[in-house]
Amino acid sequence: MDVNQYMITLGEQARSAATAIARASTQDKNKALLAIADAISQQRSALYQANATDLENGRAKGLDAALLDRLELTDARIDTMIEGLHQVATLPDPVGEITNMKYRPSGIQVGKMRVPLGVIGIIYESRPNVTIEAASLCLKSGNATILRGGSESIASNQMLAACIRTGLAAAGLPETAVQVVETTDRAAVGKLITMPEFVDVIVPRGGKGLIERVSKEARVPVIKHLDGICHVYLDRFADKTKALNIAVNAKTHRYGTCNTMETLLVHQQVANEWLPELGEAFAALGVELRGCDQTRDILNSIHAATAADWDTEYLAPILSIKIVASIDDAIEHINRHGSHHTDSIVTENYTLARQFLTEVDSSSVMINASTRFADGFEYGLGAEIGISTDKIHARGPVGLDGLTSQKYVVFGNGEVRT
Amino acid sequence: MDVNQYMITLGEQARSAATAIARASTQDKNKALLAIADAISQQRSALYQANATDLENGRAKGLDAALLDRLELTDARIDTMIEGLHQVATLPDPVGEITNMKYRPSGIQVGKMRVPLGVIGIIYESRPNVTIEAASLCLKSGNATILRGGSESIASNQMLAACIRTGLAAAGLPETAVQVVETTDRAAVGKLITMPEFVDVIVPRGGKGLIERVSKEARVPVIKHLDGICHVYLDRFADKTKALNIAVNAKTHRYGTCNTMETLLVHQQVANEWLPELGEAFAALGVELRGCDQTRDILNSIHAATAADWDTEYLAPILSIKIVASIDDAIEHINRHGSHHTDSIVTENYTLARQFLTEVDSSSVMINASTRFADGFEYGLGAEIGISTDKIHARGPVGLDGLTSQKYVVFGNGEVRT
Known part of the structure; x- marks a missing residue:
């Protein structure tokens, strides 16, 4: 399949899954998170194997020691991923929170309800643990996700994607709620950031070059920071x-x-x-x-x-x-x-x-x-998807709330405008 | 001057004024709002004259009755503008509000402070009263503003711009905190929405065609709604x-x-x-x-x-x-x-x-x-700059809070990370 068509398919599937995941109960989302953790635990040896393939290919490509280190899935890193999933499961669900309901002179009562953003695209480097971090935060906040990790981590990410699908299915949630881009074609990123009909926001995580490119070319909002000076x-x-x-x-x-x-x-x-x-x-x-x-x-x-x-x-x-x-x-x-x-x-x-x-x-x-x-x-957010230095939408460390929006809700008793 | 260079000049002046207006006291901002109201009141006859010129040119151009009606500054509309300025002056200042300061186990206390967005570009049709509405909300929320109204209202807007400058000067605030684009060249809009270095957010108000164009071409975030179905x-x-x-x-x-x-x-x-x-x-x-x-x-x-x-x-x-x-x-x-x-x-x-x-x-x-x-x-926001149907940043009616962001503030007592 042509890469553009492949990304459109992922986009359509994400948009369709977004409705289901937005409505998923806290219980089902937590069940999925824990089931993903279990799947990773059970697939530990398969994960090592996949990661070994990535490492081997990385060495053959001449990746430097720092990149190889980030790419490696050690026992401790797998434990941290599993622990992270358990932690996100214990965080309060931000979705549906109703706040600030105040009566107005007209008789209506007005406040806000927290809702997911929709579909979030995450673009990151060859660090397979980010796959699980990002997936868990987006899932808990009721968003569908398309994850695009660095091409050197493709085998590890495919194995993690399988674990994620297993977990989603175990909770009765659509497996397309979290999708990992399974092509290393660089054109996939270009398409992912220019499909406003399917993707609501992009979170690039990684080096300055990547973030600059994404910011410049994206046709959807980007939550990012370039530098930390x-x-x-x-x-x-x-x-x-x-x-x-x-x-x-x-x-x-x-x-x-x-x-x-x-x-x-x-x-x-x-x-x-x-x-x-x-x-x-x-x-x-x-x-x-x-x-x-x-x-x-x-x-x-x-x-x-x-x-x-x-x-x-x-x-x-x-x-x-x-x-x-x-x-x-x-x-x-x-x-x-x-x-x-x-x-x-x-x-x-x-x-x-x-x-x-x-x-x-x-x-x-x-x-x-x-x-x-x-x-x-x-800061007590429980976890973060990144730190934003922009002022629009989310600023500073972005936790579950930063992956949501708020709609107005109005409780009436038959009031009309006069 | 070339229109691009003209817009860059406005942008530079706005960016520079943004710092001063962000730091302006509530008292000075309110003083400016009331002084603008006074200036409009004093310039009522000059405003009528300018508006008569616009109406005359509009008729000569064959504007339809609905457009001419929106363009007209009646006595009642001028009164409404003056009243609106007084109302915005009575609204609570959103800037600097500190909320949710909570102690963390490390000993630091973390919360958020509300801050202006920076420079806001407003693009609207030939309705001179929007000039004052938009200027007052952006001023109260501590933002610098560049206003680009429809070309048919240019004479009215220039006169209103003079009143705004008078008011800002009376309060000791930079006159460039609110600037009205004084060219009818359509290229001005194209430049305004593609200067991320000078403009932080664009609010288009008007017909669907305008909003679609702005959304499609903007290189900065846009707060908008296209339809109300x-x-x-x-x-x-x-x-x-x-x-x-x-x-x-x-x-x-x-x-x-x-x-x-x-x-x-x-x-x-x-x-x-x-x-x-x-x-x-x-x-x-x-x-x-x-x-x-x-x-x-x-x-x-x-x-x-x-x-x-x-x-x-x-x-x-x-x-x-x-x-x-x-x-x-x-x-x-x-x-x-x-x-x-x-x-x-x-x-x-x-x-x-x-x-x-x-x-x-x-x-x-x-x-x-x-x-x-x-x-x-x-909804009790006091006023609104528009209604957003997007999920990023502001959703629903956008009041003063929607024209601000929140930064994290941390109160410590010498704490370090261990």
Whole structure:
């Protein structure tokens, strides 16, 4: 079959399954999630085999170690997938929640009901565990899903797709509620993101190149973030212990995550006292520092930051440091060079904390906390499909609620407009 | 200046003003709204003159009576604009509202803060009063705005733009926070909807042709609805008085509005008893009826509905009537032929009411109330910029909240990830 026609078939099947999955009871959805977990557990050896094929092909294609690592399904990763399915089953069902029903002077009572978005397309790289993560969140939120993983993970994904179908069938739900694209033809992505008649929203997960391409070419809304250029601003009224702990944690807790600090801003009045200690702490942890001229007057041995550094997401043990004259300069720097992801101020000053909270235009704005907290689990969403730096629809970590919409509901007693 | 360059200039100015308007105090925004009202009041005669020019040019161009009527600024319409500005000034400011701050096990406290979207582009037809409506809502919600009204209203809009600038200046806000496109070149619209770097969302208001074009060509999110094909379903368990009142009101209260009923669905068990009475009521009000075969067995003299009728928004005293065998058939018809706008069931049966509420996939779903209630004023939003039938971002009547987003805020006390 021609790839366009194949994608249209998947789209039609998804659109048709969307109605059934939107109406599915909480019980049936949870039953499906647990049955998928059971199927994965039972198919563990078949999964290893499929994954071994992917790994072998990946090595033959010369994939680098990092990509091969992400592709691999270890025992621990399979356990995590199974555990994740159980966790999503325990989350409250967002669908059907009615809120805010208020009487109006006309006599009608008006509020909102949470409803699924419809069909969600997920595009991701060769990480088979994302197949299960994404499928479980979309299923629980009552959406049909079309999953398109990286071509190197095709055998693993096909095996996982079989487990998903088994689970859906066990709960009496349509097997087409979750479909995995079973072709590695790249044209499949191009079609998936340009079928507004079948797909309501696209969530790209992966590298910047992928997300840029999807955003540019999509004809449906995209929930995404491109970069995570996060900042910590150490204010002159900061508590020194909190300041140093947060700065070190935000950079060094993990290097490859989008909520990791990439630029540290320090108020000039505390820079002389705190930067030497920070410099030592970072040096001990193997972090390369790049500073503005003022920073290098204090930390003489570090490299100079170039203009490009302020706009770079290192995803590596590298940190740029800039000394600022005021909170206004800090906010200006963040709004100009940041990626509207996550930024934190460390301060004990109420008015400055409030100013930062209000004026920093990012999906998460923090006071006295590490930027590393910006994720769905830490925020209590239970899980997340990704973090959005857009303002339309969902902003910040996107959990089950972010995969839904709200319609108005009106309770009347025969009221008419007069 | 070349029109593309002109639009880029407006875009740059809007983007730059957006920061100031997002941070503006409630007091300053209200001051601006009232000062715009004052300016309009003072410029009443100049407004009439400008509008007379538009009307004269419109007549010379051969505009029809309906278009000329919408174009005209009567005394009453100017009063309504002034009153509208005062009303928006009294609405609560959505910006900065912090909600749902909850402690997490890590010690951080997480919630959301409501923030403006940024720059909103409004594209509308030659109705100068929309200029003020849209400007006031965008201003109150902290957004910068670029307004592009129909070319026939250019003189009126330029005069209103001057009043808006006067008001903004009186409150110390940037005059570029609200800009009216002062060229009638149609290429301006094409540019406005394809500048994601300057415009965050587009709200098209007007006829289907305009909205279809904008949706198709826009490179930024669009808040819109295309059609209002609304239904009332008279269930067999309906109270007859409520049923007849709601059916008549939903069709005849106003014919040209998007929340007017276009198709009436009647359960077969009550059709014989109720349709003759309904037929008389509609005939007395001059409504042309078009029925399915079963309906015409009861109302012999009416026209047959063709397949196209079920998909038509008449915006006129015409109603299609279909007899259905069950609520399932009614819901199936609505989800297939409706426009996901507003649909109402009349019933006294709890379980069927609940089924309708859950399964009808529309932006407003009602029980025992006229579809005519679907608007921002009746829902208590204070005002609306339009009604969205999309599921992404805002659904149903879009008020001040719909022109905002929510960012996460985190209050910590030095917490780090471990």
